[in-house]
Amino acid sequence: MPRYARNLVVALLLLAVLYALDYFVFDPGRRMISPYVARIIMLAGINITLAVSLNLINGFTGQFSIGHAGFMAVGAYSSAYFSINQGARLAAGLGDGLLGWAAALLLATPLGALVAGAAGFLVGVPSLRLKGDYLAIVTLGFGQIIVVFLNNIEAIGGARGYSGIPIVKSFFWIALVAVLTIVVVHNLVHSAIGRALVSIREDELASEAMGVNTTRYKVMAFVISSALAGAGGVLLAHFDGYLNPKSFEFIKSFEILIMIILGGLGSIVGSVLGAVVLTVLPEALREFAQYRMVIYSVLLIVLMITRPNGLLGGLDPFKGWRARDRAKTRTEAEEITAEDTRDNDSVDKATLGERAGDTSLGEGDTRR
């Protein structure tokens, strides 16, 4: 069977499985699972979209962006605006049923992604010239500025929040977007583009010397990452039917960041796992009421101390082997400088007399 035919079959099968799950398990009429559980599963799906998309720029390209929630907000608000003003009419025109809303979402989701991608382009072109901590803080700044604007545009509710968005709580749609995100990121990373991205992460200077147009690839990764985050935002907008600028503050960006670091940077499986764990954990802690978030933050700190490379960090056998190998050759002096999560160059750099370990955040050190 030719490859495209096989892919088509896989895709159709997947669609069928997702639809069957949606129809049999998530249909509130059948009471297979409680609405609460369904809600958490769907939220996890949205978070998977966000985490995997952030991993593309942070994990694979090595550009430390912490303004992801801002792009998510752009996608959420633009699609919500569309749904309220056009989508509802379109759905009504097609009978206001499943078909109508499928058509409306089919338009709203790419639209949200497109607008978020455009925002990503506007932010990415100037800021991706910066590296490390500076890039981080600039993306954070852009994220906050987006929130300030959302707070001040009355047409989309301003600080009161944007309500009246048509609610389409569809497991099928959420799962589809999540799967698409995973497929896009996976295929991208395993293509020539992906190798260029990873080469930028490993050593931008060397990558450029090899003829990789680093700026172009960085902006490309940033735009795709923002667009996918925007798609995640679309899902969120139609999930509760209400958006508030407060929920897109940098805390949200941190949440997504924690997911991908918990799962292990540069690992798609890890991002999925991180997203699921961090969606379920606060719910599991609900019985501790007011101490919930205290426990959550303590757990986070303890986790970072005990599993610094994320949940899947040391489990990758190849990675683990190399890390052990390196540990043998490490001297005490090298140990005091921060160690690199990625598995290449800390030893080499140390032997060259350079300060090792700065690379995971890029060139943050300005006083070399």
Add this chain to the structure above:
Amino acid sequence: MSTFIQQLINGISLGAIYSLIALGYTMVYGVLKLINFAHGDVYMVGAFMGYYLANGLGARGAQMLGMDSDGVVARGLLGGGAMEPSLITALVVMLLAMAICAALGVVIERLAYRPVRKYSRLTALITAIGVSLLLENGGQVVFGADPKFFPELFTKQNIDLGGGVSVNSSDIVVLVIAVALMVVLQFIVYQTKTGKAMRAVSFNLTSAKLMGINTDRIIAFTFALGSALAAAAGVLVAIRIPRIDPLMGILVGLKAFVAAVLGGIGNIPGAMLGGLLIGITETLVVGYLSPTYKDAVAFAILILVLLFRPSGLLGSVAQEKV
């Protein structure tokens, strides 16, 4: 014109507070290359410590809370001693809050940051976010989520400077104390042996260790110093605007960090300059443009500066080595 001068004075006073917080960010970044996201929350704890100390010492806040009905100065929790609201009270409260937060900073460094120091900087960053969340959420549990009203530590009055410009005495006090603290900091960093060690550590941690500097102790000291300054800022903010809550440190901390980056992170005079710039611009924007966009100002300036001068105003330009 008089409005402009008025806004400028307010801006400088606010900027001095941002500077104090920014100094803590910049010093910690200098020695550890760590964005200490918990720093803004240490500032919040400082304000709350000031609140409890002030009430404990029996300042006027106790009266305001209705604990004093017959005109006598309220009895404090500390042995019932009555303390008149005065500058001395304010100083005592501030110094005690600084001491408590210095200890808090050392504890945070010891328990959370030191164990992850040998790992990647990202791990340390997430740990910092974790500590920040812990202080915010812990603060909501311990202090209560509702805003509290900071007692008046000394009698505020408006001083007329003529031409329609007036200064609140609290602004003067804030400015004087902030400048004094920065002078002390300058002395510690540039004139003492510990300060020399701090600069050595921030220049190159490994070499500093090889030169026999107890780097662990220097790092702990840096945290203590930074946290103490944050606590001072917390008390000073509360003197200016007496409303404190457990989440007050988030945005202020972020802006102070922006101030540190603006001046050139790791650079102490840069942090002071950055803080003043952010404070003044923010006040001017509130005064002349729109108060709703005030939170965007700091970030807009930051983005502009970084795009044209990526290492900050006073930061040294990075050399790329192959």
